[in-house]
Amino acid sequence: MPQPSPKSGQNALHSRPRILLADADPVETFSALLRSEISARPLSTDDCVVELSGGMDSSMTALALAETVGPVRTAALTLGGSVGEQQHRRRKEIVARARLGPDLTVPVAEFGPFHPTGPRASGLPTSPTDGTYAEAMNELYSRLSAAGARWVFTGVGGDELCFQRPEERALTGDPWNLHPVPDHLGPRARDTLPHIADDLAPASVLHASTLLALAVHSATAMRHGLWPLSPLATPLVLRFGESLPLAWRRGKQLMRLRLEQAGYSREVVCPPLRENFAATCEAAMLQNGLPLLSQWLPTSILTRQGLLDPAELISECATVATTGRGASELYRPLAMEAALRSLPTPAAVPAP
Structure with missing residues (x-):
């Protein structure tokens, strides 16, 4: 059951892990929740597109869309080298098995951060929260808009859905992904560090990292006339994820079982190479x-x-x-x- 925080009058309630009943089916419940979130609005295959990187999060959104709306278009920023070849194979299998629609890709290396022709290097108005791959995302969204897309579905929220609580990380030994304080901070910035946790906003229904990711995606998409939707970043889906036992969340086991039960190959379920833009x-x-x-x-x-x-x-x-x-x-x-x-x-x- 949801547990109130010490300041329950200010903070949003969140769930704690529960013990599953013997006949519980978390994979089917998860799939049904996503389908319900997607079907809450009128959609058609003509104006929908899903960002399908091939990762766990975007794959969950894509499968639910295929089951709810039909063969919607797919799009992605693609990698190069052997990792890009793996990404291509995995995406191709997901698109084929889920019977998704036409695919649009943009090689991220051709529109990398601070590309000379991009808005940031050219001095055009930008925000520091536009995202590391703002140049590539602008290119992708521009092409999607020109192709008639209206709704763009994302996998934002998947990491937080399978989030490990601090006490769980203490048991598993899984490290936190912490960014160290950089040496190049100046004196005024360092003076603020002791106060970085002062007067924080109350805990929100969605995790702060999810809200930040939504802000990045939403602003970029809406500049191109696209309306972003992220089924994994909805209160009911997040509460379901929080209530699952650790074994279902750790390593995104819930999502991997979803793919496994749908008949996907081992490379799709557990890719040997890590796919990211680092x-x-x-x-x-x-x-x-x-x-x-x-x-x-x-x-x-x-x-x-x-x-x-x-x-x-x-x-x-x-x-x-x-x-x-x-x-x-x-x-x-x-x-x-x-x-x-x-x-x-x-x-x-x-x-x-």
Whole structure:
């Protein structure tokens, strides 16, 4: 049952794991919940598309769409190399077995972070929350919009659906994915670190990380006239996931069993290679991001405000240029700097 937090008047209620009944079928219940969330609105195969990367989360959304709406179109940012070949095989199998519709792909390497023709490198208005692959997502969404898509379904929320509670991680030994405090923070930024947890907003129905992911996807999609929908990021589905025993959540076992029961191959259920954009980000930052950051450093807004340490950044840039490694660690300061530089200056704001 949902357990109130110490400040139950302010925080949203969340569920704790339960003991399953002998005849419980979590896979079918999960599938039915997704179908219910999707069928709550009028949809057609002509105006729907699902972002199908081939990962667990997007695959769950795609299968539920196929069962509810029909052969909707699919789309994805695709990887290169051997990982990209695996992604292609897995996506091809999912599309064929689920009888999904036409597929549209954009090679992410061709539109990597801070690509010279992209909005951030060109100084167009951007936000630091636009996402690491804003250039590639803009390209994908632009093509989908031109093809007549209206609704774009995503797999956002899947990670949180299978989230491990702190006490569960203590038992399993599974590490937290923590990002260390970077050395290039300036004095004003470091002064705020002891207060980073002060006056936090009350706990929401959805996890904060889900809300942030939705904000990133939603803003980019809506700029292109697309309305994003994420069945995994809905209160009822999240509460169901939270109530499952750890064995069903750990390693996304619930989702893997869903694919296994549907007859998918071992490569789809448990891919041997990890599919992510880390290598793409590293290569793009080395090729495009590092020169741009080096160019902007002498007049950096963030360093002038004491939020970044210019000497440390110069040292990090030199190390990355020499070793060819660690370029992706410079993404965050560059994204924030690009966003600030894209803001209109007071002189450029038209008079009321």
